[in-house]
Amino acid sequence: xxxxxxxxxxxxxxxxxxxxxxxxxxxxxxxxxxxxxxxxxxxxxxxxxxxxxxxxxxxxxxxxxxxxxxxxxxxxxxxxxxxxxxxxxxxxxxxxxxxxxxxxxxxxxxxxxxxxxxxxxxxxxxxxxxxxxxxxxxxxxxxxxxxxxxxxxxxxxxxxxxxxxxxxxxxxxxxxxxxxxxxxxxxxxxxxxxxxxxxxxxxxxxxxxxxxxxxxxxxxxxxxxxxxxxxxxxxxxxxxxxxxxxxxxxxxxxxxxxxxxxxxxxxxxxxxxxxxxxxxxxxxxxxxxxxxxxx
Amino acid sequence: xxxxxxxxxxxxxxxxxxxxxxxxxxxxxxxxxxxxxxxxxxxxxxxxxxxxxxxxxxxxxxxxxxxxxxxxxxxxxxxxxxxxxxxxxxxxxxxxxxxxxxxxxxxxxxxxxxxxxxxxxxxxxxxxxxxxxxxxxxxxxxxxxxxxxxxxxxxxxxxxxxxxxxxxxxxxxxxxxxxxxxxxxxxxxxxxxxxxxxxxxxxxxxxxxxxxxxxxxxxxxxxxxxxxxxxxxxxxxxxxxxxxxxxxxxxxxxxxxxxxxxxxxxxxxxxxxxxxxxxxxxxxxxxxxxxxxxxxxxxxxxxxxxxxxxxxxxxxxxxxxxxxxxxxxxxxxxxxxxxxxxxxxxxxxxxxxxxxxxxxxxxxxxxxxxxxxxxxxxxxxxxxxxxxxxxxxxxxxxxxxxxxxxxxxxxxxxxxxxxxxxxxxxxx
Numbered sequence: 001x002x003x004x005x006x007x008x009x010x011x012x013x014x015x016x017x018x019x020x021x022x023x024x025x026x027x028x029x030x031x032x033x034x035x036x037x038x039x040x041x042x043x044x045x046x047x048x049x050x051x052x053x054x055x056x057x058x059x060x061x062x063x064x065x066x067x068x069x070x071x072x073x074x075x076x077x078x079x080x081x082x083x084x085x086x087x088x089x090x091x092x093x094x095x096x097x098x099x100x101x102x103x104x105x106x107x108x109x110x111x112x113x114x115x116x117x118x119x120x121x122x123x124x125x126x127x128x129x130x131x132x133x134x135x136x137x138x139x140x141x142x143x144x145x146x147x148x149x150x151x152x153x154x155x156x157x158x159x160x161x162x163x164x165x166x167x168x169x170x171x172x173x174x175x176x177x178x179x180x181x182x183x184x185x186x187x188x189x190x191x192x193x194x195x196x197x198x199x200x201x202x203x204x205x206x207x208x209x210x211x212x213x214x215x216x217x218x219x220x221x222x223x224x225x226x227x228x229x230x231x232x233x234x235x236x237x238x239x240x241x242x243x244x245x246x247x248x249x250x251x252x253x254x255x256x257x258x259x260x261x262x263x264x265x266x267x268x269x270x271x272x273x274x275x276x277x278x279x280x281x282x283x284x285x286x287x288x289x290x291x292x293x294x295x
Numbered sequence: 296x297x298x299x300x301x302x303x304x305x306x307x308x309x310x311x312x313x314x315x316x317x318x319x320x321x322x323x324x325x326x327x328x329x330x331x332x333x334x335x336x337x338x339x340x341x342x343x344x345x346x347x348x349x350x351x352x353x354x355x356x357x358x359x360x361x362x363x364x365x366x367x368x369x370x371x372x373x374x375x376x377x378x379x380x381x382x383x384x385x386x387x388x389x390x391x392x393x394x395x396x397x398x399x400x401x402x403x404x405x406x407x408x409x410x411x412x413x414x415x416x417x418x419x420x421x422x423x424x425x426x427x428x429x430x431x432x433x434x435x436x437x438x439x440x441x442x443x444x445x446x447x448x449x450x451x452x453x454x455x456x457x458x459x460x461x462x463x464x465x466x467x468x469x470x471x472x473x474x475x476x477x478x479x480x481x482x483x484x485x486x487x488x489x490x491x492x493x494x495x496x497x498x499x500x501x502x503x504x505x506x507x508x509x510x511x512x513x514x515x516x517x518x519x520x521x522x523x524x525x526x527x528x529x530x531x532x533x534x535x536x537x538x539x540x541x542x543x544x545x546x547x548x549x550x551x552x553x554x555x556x557x558x559x560x561x562x563x564x565x566x567x568x569x570x571x572x573x574x575x576x577x578x579x580x581x582x583x584x585x586x587x588x589x590x591x592x593x594x595x596x597x598x599x600x601x602x603x604x605x606x607x608x609x610x611x612x613x614x615x616x617x618x619x620x621x622x623x624x625x626x627x628x629x630x631x632x633x634x635x636x637x638x639x640x641x642x643x644x645x646x647x648x649x650x651x652x653x654x655x656x657x658x659x660x661x662x663x664x665x666x667x668x669x670x671x672x673x674x675x676x677x678x679x680x681x682x683x684x685x686x687x688x689x690x691x692x693x694x695x696x697x698x699x700x701x702x703x704x705x706x707x708x709x710x711x712x713x714x715x716x717x718x719x720x721x722x723x
Contacts, residue, residue, distance in 0.1 A: 046722070047383045048408035132545055133562055152544045240689055243547035244696035261383045261404035262684040264722065 034276075040269035047263040058270035068271065071250040072278075074158060074233075078226045078249065079282070081162040082169075086222040087215055089166065090173035095207070097174070098181050108178075112171035119168070123235030126164050127151065130236075151236065154246040161232040161247070168232075169225070173218050180214035181207070216290040223282050228275070230255065250275050328615060329417040334365035335614030337621060338392035342604075345372035351637055359624050366617050379685065386410055393612040394622045397443055397605050399681040403435050405607065406442040412608040413440035418619050424628060429643035432603040432677050436516025443605030444626040447640035450601045450668050450675050451569045453593065454576075458586040459564040463487040470565075470590040474507050477565075477593050478532050481541035484564055490540035496554035496563040498546050498695045499533050501688070505678030506594040512680055519680075519687075519716045522709035530698050530705035537699040547696040559583060567592065569639055573660055589664055591671055601675035603643065639665060641672050648673060682720060690715035 041058055045051025062068040097108045114122065129135050130150035137147040150156045184207065192202045208215070230251040233241070241248030241256075248256070250271065258268025344352065356368045371392060373381050379401060385391045391410060405411045414433075415422070421444070422430055429445035457467035463484040471477040481494035501521070505511055509526040512519055536542040543549065543563055558566035559580045576584040592599040606626050612618040624630065631642035632650065639661075641648060648654075653669035656662045691712045698708035 044722070048386055048404055048410070132543075133560060149544055151548060157548075238548040238550055238553075240548065240692050240696075243700060244702065245689070245693040256689060257686070259383070260379045260685045261386070261401060262686060262719070263383065264686075 037269045037272050040266050041273045043266045043269075044264075045266040045269075047259075047261055047265055051266050054266070058267050059274075061267065062270055062274065067245060067248060067253055068250075068274075070246060071248050071253040071271075074247060075227050075229065075250045075275075075278075077158065078162060078165075078229050079223050081159070082165050082226040082229075083219055083223045085162075085166045086169050086173055086226075087219050090170050090218070091177050091207075091211065091215070093170060093174045094177035094181055095203070098178060108174075111174055114168045115171040117168070119231045120235065122164065122168055123232060126160065127236055130160055152243065154243055157237050157242050157247050158233070161229070161236050164232045164236070165226065165229065169222065173222065176214060176218060177211060180211040184210040213290070216286060220283055220286045223286065224279050227279055227282060250278075329412075329619035331616040332365075333363040333616045333620045335617045336367045336369065337394060337612065337614050337618050338369045338371060339394040339621060339625075340392040340396060341370070341372045342378050342396040343372065343375035344396070345370075348634075348637060351634060355625065355630060359621055362624070363617070363620060366621070368621060389611075391609045391611070393609050393614065393618040394625070395607045395609065396446070397607045399432050399443075399603055399605065399677065400679060400683060402433055402443045402605060402607050403681045404684070406435050406438060406440075410610055411442040412610040412612075412615070412619070413442060414444060414608065414619075415440045417608070417615070418444070418623060421623050424645060425626075425643055426645055428677075429603060433605050433607075433681075435681055436512070443607040444622050445643035446604040446606050446626045447631060447634065448601050448603055448643050448672055448675075449569065449640055450592065450599050450672050451567045452589050452591065452664050452668060453565055454558065454568050454572065455565045455588040455590060456558070456561060456583060456586055457588045458582075459484065459488075459492055459561065460588070463492070463564075467586075467588055470588055471593060472591065473595045474529070474532070474593055475595070478536065478541075481536050482539050485536075485539045485541035492564060493543040493546075493557075493562065494541050494564045495536065496543040496546055496549050496557045496566060497551075498542070498549070498692060498699065499529060501680070501683055501691060502600045502678045504529060505676070506592065506596055506598075506600060508596045511678065512682075516682070518720065519713045522706070522713040526709050527705045530695065530709060533695075534699055534701075534705060542699070547699065573664070587660075589660065589667070591667065596676075598674055598676040599671045600678045601672055602679075603677050604640075639668075641669055683716070684719060686719050687716040690719070 040051065042053055042055060043051030044054045044057070093111055097104055097111065127134075131137065132147060132149065132152070136150070141147055148156065150160045188206045188210070189202055192206050197205060228251050229249050233247055233249050234252055234255075237247040239256075241252055254268050254271045254275065257264050257271060339356070341352065352370055356370055359368060360366055382391070382395070382397075382401060382405070386405060386408065391405075397405070402411055422441075425445050429448065430441060432445055433441050433443040435442060453470075455467075455470050460467040460470070460480075463480075464487060465480055465483065471480045477494070484492055484494050499507075501511060504521045504526055507525065507529045509523060509529060510520045533542060537546070543554075543557055545553070545557075549557075554563070554566055555568070555572075557563045559576070561583065573584075573587070576587055594600075606622040608615070608618045608622050626643070628642065628644035628647055631644050632647055632652075634640065635642050635647075636652065641653070648669050652665075654666060656666050694703070694708040694712035694715075697703040698705045703711070
């Protein structure tokens with residue numbers, strides 16, 4: 001059936017009208033800041049002083065900035081520590097709570113609770129727990145191990161922050177896996193069981209291949225989040241980034257360098273661009289790995 | 296159930312693009328002449344004062360508006376956390392209020408950006424109303440002029456836990472007064488408690504270097520100088536404290552708040568504070584309150600450190616006479632005295648500290664702290680260099696931490712800190 005002439009004439013503009021609100025918001029709050037940051041990264045702009053074009057000077061400077069390499073190392077370590085845990089543990093958790101048995105909703109909600117809790121509150125609770133005189137150290141002392149400087153040792157601090165990130169993210173990724181698991185045909189499990197496959201074999205040969213794309217998605221999401229980590233480390237290591245700033249992550253460095261009345265906006269922008277580039281590279285790596293593994 | 300690769304790529308872009316965001320500024324000129332008629336609408340911004348002093352400021356504003364008909368003051372208050380960021384966002388966006396509560400280190404970048412009115416020129420006639428040192432506290436090295444009215448002054452006492460002193464065999468009535476006495480007492484306390492009780496919870500700050508007698512900047516104010524032999528000596532002694540656990544092991548990451556908690560729980564024996572803390576001790580740590588000792592800040596120069604608050608006038612205000620008149624009104628002797636009776640602060644106006652309110656004790660701890668602080672303020676020094684930015688503080692803190700951990704010698708650490716601070720200073 002042909003459309004009336006008037007409606008047909010308006011059709012070419014309609015998609016743009018529908019897309020306009022989204023485009024405007026994206027343009028104003030994503031694209032413009034991105035382009036602005038890119039431009040600033042080639043200037044020596046400070047918070048209150050308009051910058052001059054300095055070419056690649058900011059990028060050259062960051063190659064010689066020890067704190068940049070510290071930040072890059074910590075952000076990379078964060079990925080190595082957090083991503084495998086966040087890919088695997090939520091899947092196991094999802095398998096645990098997948099079954100419809102009485103009371104399982106309680107456990108699903110309990111595992112999800114940290115996700116909705118404020119990161120500031122969570123961070124402070126963990127700081128109290130891991131303090132030199134906190135609950136964890138008191139328990140360790142009681143059982144004869146002695147107090148451990150979770151919040152004063154550079155590496156333990158980073159590990160503690162990773163533990164908080166994993167603990168807080170488990171529920172979120174568990175929900176994603178639950179959705180994926182719901183789509184795995186039961187027949188596959190039944191067939192595997194008939195063939196004599198045990199639980200581990202069924203997990204490796206049925207579950208993992210079935211949710212592989214979801215695992216890639218979780219790896220991508222969690223690696224980007226891990227590389228951009230700020231709150232956990234900031235709350236646990238303090239604004240200076242741990243002892244001698246040794247736990248500073250790249251995003252913390254961007255915040256510390258570029259904010260305040262004397263902020264070096266140009267240099268912080270160059271750091272942001274590097275964070276962006278590394279994150280894009282990470283995503284491409286994950287996608288490439290996914291493509292290679294695809295049958 | 297393979298996930299479309301395009302969807303993954305789109306998710307990737309959406310996730311990583313917001314990584315970048317930095318603002319840009321605006322520009323709009325105003326008059327620097329404050330001699331016209333006092334009228335117009337102005338905005339006054341305070342720094343975390345609404346919660347406790349709302350009636351005081353509402354009364355103050357009403358008084359001003361009655362004194363100068365035709366004026367209207369809009370009062371905004373910002374939280375303590377992130378105040379410099381709020382100021383920088385307003386300054387960059389051209390929305391800085393007409394009259395702003397600042398500290399000297401905050402006014403310095405604003406003045407250098409031409410956003411603070413030179414009060415030597417615009418309000419020089421009021422200079423004699425203020426203590427000489429207080430008026431000079433908002434001078435910026437390398438610039439002529441004064442860029443904020445001095446408002447209230449403060450100098451915190453040092454609290455100590457008498458019980459911990461007693462247990463360490465120290466005389467609780469003879470707390471340390473100089474750094475040498477402090478180091479000796481701290482090492483003794485750590486030794487007696489087998490490292491379980493530290494005396495201090497914070498690493499040395501730029502003010503500690505000042506109170507130890509280290510020159511902080513060169514004579515011209517063009518570079519930092521706290522890496523001299525005296526500075527190295529101070530850091531070496533702090534390293535001894537750290538090794539002996541006389542400095543809390545978590546000092547390297549401590550904040551003012553976390554150090555305060557350590558003191559409350561008896562993990563450290565001394566902590567700086569203010570008269571306001573007494574109420575906190577009474578409520579949250581009654582056993583500490585019963586054993587609380589109050590003494591002056593540790594200093595080897597004879598001068599304690601004072602903190603200065605100021606009130607700046609935005610040079611781009613459209614109502615310069617009203618903004619200057621209001622900033623002066625807020626900081627004049629009568630209103631500062633009135634404010635001082637509501638909270639433990641001290642007026643920066645000439646003669647105010649001789650008022651019986653600051654010289655006579657009534658037997659309570661509060662008046663004891665107040666009278667002692669007012670007395671020490673008379674020859675106190677604002678050690679914090681106005682050009683010492685947050686980034687410089689972080690650089691010093693990190694280098695101090697490296698020295699305490701033994702990763703660098705105290706000399707190397709201070710050389711690096713001075714180098715970093717000088718570079719930041721040159722970058723403007």
